[in-house]
Amino acid sequence: MGLVLLNIFASNTDSGIKFNLSKLDKDTKLRGSVNTLDGKDAIQRDLDRLERWALVNLLKFNMAKCKVLNLC
Numbered sequence: 001m002g003l004v005l006l007n008i009f010a011s012n013t014d015s016g017i018k019f020n021l022s023k024l025d026k027d028t029k030l031r032g033s034v035n036t037l038d039g040k041d042a043i044q045r046d047l048d049r050l051e052r053w054a055l056v057n058l059l060k061f062n063m064a065k066c067k068v069l070n071l072c
Helices: 002-010 037-055
Strands: 022-024 029-031
Touching: 029 037
Parallel strands: none
Antiparallel strands: 022 029
């Protein structure tokens, strides 16, 4: 029951997000390919939007689980 309620509660996290956002249980992943400054700004806006959502809903993202993968 707890996971169902969490999914209902978190269902609006992707509102306005441009990049690929996946949610599974307690994990949220934002994915996208960026190769321009405009793309960098767009993914940063998505990250900022997710952070504002968490603050409004009194939740925190686990920064220890946050990772960036750079491929050239």
